Amino acid sequence: MNSDFEKVAQKIDAMRDLVVELETDLTAIPAISPVSGGKGEGLKAAYVLQYFAKIGLSHVTRLDSDDPGAEGGKRPNVIARIPGKDPSRTLWVMSHMDVVPAGDEAKWSSPPWKARLDGDRIYGRGVEDNQQGMVSSMVLAKALLESGVTPYWNVGLLFVADEEVGSTHGIQHVLQSNNPLSPHDLVIVPDGGLPDGSMIEVAEKSIVWTRFRVLGKMTHASTPERGVNACVAAAHLTVLLDGLHGEFPQSNDVFDPPISTFAATKREANVQNINTIPGEDVFYVDARILPEVDVADVKRRMREMCDQVQKIQSVIIEMEHPMEAQAAPPTPVDSPVVGMLTRAVSRVYGVEARPMGIGGGTVAAYLRKAGIPAVVWARMDETMHGYDEYVIIPNVLGDAKVMAHVATDPEAR
Numbered sequence: 001m002n003s004d005f006e007k008v009a010q011k012i013d014a015m016r017d018l019v020v021e022l023e024t025d026l027t028a029i030p031a032i033s034p035v036s037g038g039k040g041e042g043l044k045a046a047y048v049l050q051y052f053a054k055i056g057l058s059h060v061t062r063l064d065s066d067d068p069g070a071e072g073g074k075r076p077n078v079i080a081r082i083p084g085k086d087p088s089r090t091l092w093v094m095s096h097m098d099v100v101p102a103g104d105e106a107k108w109s110s111p112p113w114k115a116r117l118d119g120d121r122i123y124g125r126g127v128e129d130n131q132q133g134m135v136s137s138m139v140l141a142k143a144l145l146e147s148g149v150t151p152y153w154n155v156g157l158l159f160v161a162d163e164e165v166g167s168t169h170g171i172q173h174v175l176q177s178n179n180p181l182s183p184h185d186l187v188i189v190p191d192g193g194l195p196d197g198s199m200i201e202v203a204e205k206s207i208v209w210t211r212f213r214v215l216g217k218m219t220h221a222s223t224p225e226r227g228v229n230a231c232v233a234a235a236h237l238t239v240l241l242d243g244l245h246g247e248f249p250q251s252n253d254v255f256d257p258p259i260s261t262f263a264a265t266k267r268e269a270n271v272q273n274i275n276t277i278p279g280e281d282v283f284y285v286d287a288r289i290l291p292e293v294d295v296a297d298v299k300r301r302m303r304e305m306c307d308q309v310q311k312i313q314s315v316i317i318e319m320e321h322p323m324e325a326q327a328a329p330p331t332p333v334d335s336p337v338v339g340m341l342t343r344a345v346s347r348v349y350g351v352e353a354r355p356m357g358i359g360g361g362t363v364a365a366y367l368r369k370a371g372i373p374a375v376v377w378a379r380m381d382e383t384m385h386g387y388d389e390y391v392i393i394p395n396v397l398g399d400a401k402v403m404a405h406v407a408t409d410p411e412a413r
């Protein structure tokens with residue numbers, strides 16, 4: 001029996017009111033990136049630092065990244081540590097302080113920057129993304145200190161900036177400057193998951209966004225033979241590109257879906273009236289490519305398809321990539337953090353969690369590229385970025401208990 005865990009879990013169970021208080025206070029601080037029209041994370045970081053001082057956690061530092069667009073010219077990252085019995089390894093829980101804008105506030109059922117409690121749910125911008133992870137971490141720290149339990153490993157709580165728009169001032173800055181993490185450490189990123197907590201994300205696909213600009217010749221729609229219809233050529237190319245999944249048929253059951261995907265998405269406006277043949281048509285494809293598939297091969301095949309349509313349709317096709325991210329090496333499914341987290345989720349939630357891969361990109365990729373095994377896990381409905389974003393209070397408390405179990409897991413020794 002893990003008696004240390006039971007002591008910490010008992011403290012966590014009594015912290016429902018603290019969860020409401022923290023979520024309410026943090027929601028009232030719109031930590032929006034300057035890129036998205038905000039002032040950055042300065043006030044939210046100050047709140048976190050004040051909280052840790054209040055509960056008596058002394059091992060806390062702040063690591064800033066210079067950003068002239070932010071309030072005070074700084075983007076803060078907060079690093080808190082709780083010493084463990086074995087100082088050779090640190091269990092890190094990494095969450096991010098920044099949030100996305102609220103969008104059209106009239107579409108919210110209640111003001112997005114004022115947390116609203118409704119039963120076990122709290123509504124507001126950022127309450128789930130990523131304040132669920134933040135608050136679970138903050139609850140964990142208080143419970144460890146109040147219970148008097150010394151975790152087996154060092155416990156590190158990392159609150160980063162800038163996750164929503166690229167992490168330049170967040171985890172990338174941390175890794176490139178005063179990096180406190182090592183490949184021997186264990187990292188949990190509570191920033192994604194399933195409602196039952198059964199997914200432990202260990203791998204991501206490569207991401208390639210491609211913009212196709214098709215150039216023909218504009219003319220009146222009553223005399224199409226005098227022009228070159230860029231819309232028709234773009235449609236031809238779109239159909240060809242839709243067949244890419246058949247040319248790269250590799251499969252990997254870690255992922256859902258287990259294949260590479262090539263989705264035609266955005267199409268820019270071409271002409272303003274119906275009776276004009278467009279001389280230009282622009283569209284995009286979002287490709288999520290399995291790590292075992294060479295991105296260069298995919299891009300080369302795309303270009304060959306463009307050349308094919310150019311010849312048939314007598315157009316010129318330009319191809320560029322506004323976004324390209326090579327998949328990081330996956331966290332091994334037999335790594336210690338996966339095993340410890342699997343045991344913890346089973347103990348707290350009674351769920352058999354399994355390692356999986358996703359098509360989206362997460363901040364964990366930067367850690368994996370640095371050789372640090374990281375997993376993304378939380379129990380959440382993933383209402384992030386939408387109107388009426390909410391968090392479920394038992395998930396916040398339960399996730400804190402999962403973290404506590406990993407920190408005190410006797411089987412990990």
